Amino acid sequence: MLKKHGEREWTTPMAHVTLIGNLRQYTGGVSELAVEAATVRQLFARLGERYPDLAPHLEQGSAVAIDGQIYQDALLQPIAPDSEVHILPQIAGG
Numbered sequence: 001m002l003k004k005h006g007e008r009e010w011t012t013p014m015a016h017v018t019l020i021g022n023l024r025q026y027t028g029g030v031s032e033l034a035v036e037a038a039t040v041r042q043l044f045a046r047l048g049e050r051y052p053d054l055a056p057h058l059e060q061g062s063a064v065a066i067d068g069q070i071y072q073d074a075l076l077q078p079i080a081p082d083s084e085v086h087i088l089p090q091i092a093g094g
Helices: 021-026 040-050 055-059
Strands: 002-005 008-011 015-019 032-035 063-066 069-071 084-088
Touching: 015 021, 015 040, 021 084, 032 040, 040 055
Parallel strands: 015 084
Antiparallel strands: 002 008, 015 032, 063 069, 063 084
């Protein structure tokens, strides 16, 4: 997000988010984004605002990898401004 302050402009560091698998079909083919979010819950909310068709799929139990660590129940996990976040669709088991 480009922010302005007086005469100076700067960019806020944002997490680099990658959507894995079929999730990109709900974003019009976008699979990589930069998002400013402090937690996974906030990230899901921001993605849902930007891509309403994606929101229900995030809420249905996506797995999230933050800087290489995979979380199943990740909603409260913090996200650093420079984190690499991968969102994976829920995998059915049996």
